[in-house]
Amino acid sequence: MAHLTRRRALTTLAAAVTATVAVPGLAQASERDRGPRPLLRAHAHNDYEHPRPLLDALDHRFASVEADIYLVDGELLVAHDPIDLDPKRTLAALYLEPLAARVRADHGSVYRGYRTPLQLLVDIKTEGAATYLELDRQLRGYRNLFTTYAHGRVRTGAVTVVISGDRAAREPMEQQRARSAFYDGRLTDLGAAAPASFTPLISDNWANNFTWQGAGPIPAAEREKLRSIVSAAHREGRRVRFWATPDVAGPERVAVWGELLAAGVDHLNTDDLAGLEAFLDAHDK
The missing domain is CATH 3.20.20.190 (Phosphatidylinositol (PI) phosphodiesterase)
Structure with a gap:
């Protein structure tokens, strides 16, 4: 009887191990498919x-x-x-x-x-x-x-x-x-009657709404304005993008991109594909 009990215990343990340990080539299949x-x-x-x-x-x-x-x-x-x-x-x-x-x-x-x-x-x-x-x-x-x-x-x-x-x-x-x-849409479409199913994106000119171009810290009032815009858009189910943000490689551009990211802006605008890719990858890490 003791022998049978021991065999059952070992069988149960083996099943548990099989269930929890990845079989080579199977657990990674979904990643390979991506x-x-x-x-x-x-x-x-x-x-x-x-x-x-x-x-x-x-x-x-x-x-x-x-x-x-x-x-x-x-x-x-x-x-x-x-x-x-x-x-x-x-x-x-x-x-x-x-x-x-x-x-x-x-x-x-x-x-x-x-x-x-x-x-x-x-x-x-x-x-x-x-x-x-x-x-x-x-x-x-x-x-x-x-x-x-x-x-x-x-x-x-x-x-x-x-x-x-x-x-x-x-x-x-x-x-x-x-x-x-x-x-x-534009910022004037926030709070308007048109639903997000018609206007899912709100885009506007950064330079027409903010004076800060990345040199020094962003003024507190402008940071609050930026975050209020994003929060209002997200409450309505809309995404946010600004064009005419600084796009010359350097600390000013990095500073603006950092503020946009921190505020939850959905799309960062650039002509420099490699530059923005490197910035976003570094931020993710």
Whole structure:
């Protein structure tokens, strides 16, 4: 009897060990299935000016990219200034098609294993209503790629398109019962009637709202103002981004980025992909 009891005890112990010790190759499988971890706060301003639009930002793990568009002869061209327009540099060629291909290859995500959508901020440079309607037509050609709004409900996709730039785009968007894009609000939209399902992002010019540019400590009143803005936006389910923040490498930029991060600002704006990647990685460590 003692022998049987001892055997049962050893069997129970072996089962417990098997349950708690990772089997080589199994516990790590989910990690192997994941790609690089995206930097959720990293926004590539003027992304299309990099040598490889979109792809450079993805290599640096950015979770938000910005493309300026012009409606020219029925096509959406990507450029900062009209003089730079090139019929080969379409929104579809530089962004929509590469994103669709990547999402297909990575099983429904821009970053394999991570379900947080990539934000594609589309800055409209020509007349807003007509440009938006063409953009809307093109977005509808990509089934299940984009976050959508329909009849009061938001369905999250691999890519969330947010419309910025010419404000005339707002009216046709507000009239739609179903759409594949959302609207980039301003600070004046905080507390307004438009819900976060229409205006999930609040963007504004840093220089128009704050005097501090990173030299010395931030004034206490400006720090409080920044944190109040972020808190108000987050209570309403909206994210916050400032453009025109200092973007020359140096202690001033690091100081501003640090304050933005501490305040909970959702997107840090930069043209320096490697610089912001290094900053965010260092902060995480």
